Amino acid sequence: MGRIKEKFRELREKNKAALICYVTAGDPDIDLTEQIIDHMEASGVDMVEIGIPFSDPMADGPVIQAASERALASSTSLSDVLSLVRRIRSRSDIPVILFGYYNPFFSYGAERFARDAREAGADGVLVVDLPPEEAGELSVHAEREGLDRIFLLAPTSTEERIEMVSQNASGFIYVVSVTGVTGARPDMDYNLEDLVERIKRRSELPVGVGFGVSSARQAAAIASFSDAVIVGSALVRIIESGGEERQEVLGRISSFTEELSAACYR
Amino acid sequence: MGKTNRKYSYPDAGGHFGDFGGRYVSETLMPALIELQKAYDEAAADETFHEEIDYYLKQYAGRPTPLYYARAMTESLGGAKIYLKREDLAHTGAHKINNTIGQGVLCGRMGKDRIIAETGAGQHGVATATVAALLNKECVIYMGEEDTKRQELNVFRMKLLGAEVRPVVSGTKTLKDAMNEAMRDWVTNVRNTFYIIGSVAGPHPYPMMVRDFQSVIGCEAMEQILVAEGKLPDTLVACVGGGSNAMGLFFPFIQESGVRKIGVEAAGHGVESGLHSATITAGSVGVLHGSKTYLLQDEDGQVQGAHSVAAGLDYPGVGPEHSYFQDAGEVDYVSVTDEEALSAFSFLSEVEGIIPALETAHAIAHVRKIAPTMSPEQIIVICLSGRGDKDIHTASSLI
C-alpha cells in the first residue's frame, strides 16, 4: 500500500482530516525548505506538498508567485527537489507529493522523472496545468512506478469532469475551493460541502480541499466534511515575512501548523 | 516543399496539431474552454454568425484591405515583384481587429459582459478595447510594465476607448507575463468574462479560432492576386510573434505546396547573443500558456525572457500550429535582427511612404534579402501587418 493511502487509513482511525502543507522548494533556499518540512512534521502535519518553482506560475496568486521567484533566484531545479526528497525519506515516512507546472517535468522527461521520483521516495505527483486529457504520458510512467496521480477539481467542474478525474486519479482528489488562483482568503463563500459530496458519489478516493485556507477556524470547518485540509499561501506568507530570521520563521511555522493540526481533529 | 497533399484537418478534437497544441490548463479553466469550444462550433455552423462578422469587417473595419503593388520597393530591390497586403489600413491600424471582431461577436452570443485581453505592442489591446466599446462591454487589458512604457501611445488609446489598462510587474514585465496575468483574471472571473487571446497561441480552441478569424487576410490576398496577376504568388512572407498575421496569410494557401511560406522571427541582438525572440529558429519543445509548442527555455524547463525591439514579437512562445508547420516542413522560419528591422522600417517609409510597425519591419527586412535573388516573373506577397505610428518614439531613439 502506498504511503498516502496508508496515511489516510491511519487518520481515519484517529478521526482526523489529513493536514497537507505546501512549501515551495528553494524559497528562499533549499536548506530552509528542508528544515521547514522537519518542523512541519514535528508539529502534526500529515503530508507535505513540495512545490517545484516555475517561471510562469499561471494558477498562482501573488504570494506563491513571489515564492517561485525567490526559489528560482536560488536556482532550484527539479533535480534539487528530488535530492531534497531523498534526504527527507532517509529519516521520515511522511508522504511527499510533488506539485508543479508541467514544463519542468516535461523538460526532465516523464519516464526519467517517474523513475527518479520513486527512487527518491516521493509518493504522488500533481501537475496543475495537466488535466487528465493531457496527462497520458506522465500518468503511464507514474503508475508504472507506483506514484499516485493527483488531479484537481474545481467549483466549475461539471459531472462529466468529476467522472473523468475519478477515473484517472489515485491517492486522493484535490478540490480547489475557489474559482481563482492560490492565495489566502478571509472567507470561502462557495458551498464546498456540496461539491465534495458530488465527488464522493463518483469516487472512493479521499477528497482534500485547498486554495485559500488561512486559519484554524477554516481548517476545522473543512475538516468536518472532507478527508484532507491543504494549506499553502498562508504558510508561504510566514516565510516571506520572516526574511532573514530563520529561527523565527521555523517557530512561527511550527506554532501555526500545530494549531491547524489540532483543528483537523473532528 | 510542403508535405501536405491530403486534406489538412488539424486540430483534432482535443486541439492537437500533431504533437503540438492541446489544453494544458488548470482544471478551473477546462469547463470554460470546453464551453467556448462548443459555442464556437455552434456559431461556426450558423450563417448569421458569419454575416455579422462580415458586416463589421466591411462596414466597421474597412475590409477588404488592398493588395498593393509596391512598385518602388520592387524597383529598388531589383528582383521579384512585391505586393503588400495592407492590414495597416484596417481600422485601428493592424490585423488584430480581424480577430477581436470575431471573438467579440462570439462573446456577444455567449452573453458574457466583461472582456479581458493581454497585449504586447498594444495593437491587440487597442483592437480589443475598440470592440469592447463597440459592443458595450467592460474591458480590462493586461500589459507588461515594460511595454506600457515603450508603447505609450497605445496605452493612451486604450484608455480613451474606455478600457482599464493594468500594468503587469511580475516576471519579465512583457507579453508573456501579461498573458499569465490575463489567465489568472480569467480563472477568477470565468463565469462572466470572455478572454480574447490576441494570437494563434494559448489552449484549444484559441489557436484554431484565431486562425479562422485571421484567414480573411489570406483569402482576400488569394482573390486579389489572381485578379492582378492571374496566378498565385511564389512566396508569402510575414512576421511571427505569436503568429496570427502569418497564419492568417498562410493558412488559405496551405494546400498550395507550390507557394513558399516564410515566417520571420525576431533575432533581437542576434540569435547567438541569447537576446532574441526566435522561438522556432532557436527554441525547443515545451509547454507554456496552455499549449505544447516551441519555447525559449533553459535546461530546467524554465521559460526564458525574450528580446525584440518590436514589443509584439517579444514573446518566448509561438502558436502551436506553427510548431507543427515547422516540423512538417510546411513553412520556413527565418529570423532578422533588431538592426535589420530598424533599417527596413526606414527603408519602407522612404521608398513607399508607408511607415510599417516594427513587427512588420521584420518581414520587410527578410524580403530585402530574398527579392534580389528572385526573377521579375516571381511574386512575393508580404503581410503588412500594421502601421508604425506606435513605434515612432522607440524608432526615433534608435535610428
Ligand SMILES: Cc1ncc(COP(=O)(O)O)c(C=O)c1O
Ligand atoms: C503590427 C503587428 N504585427 C505583428 C504582431 C505579432 O503578432 P502575430 O505574430 O500574432 O501576428 C503584432 C503584435 O502585437 C503587431 O502589432
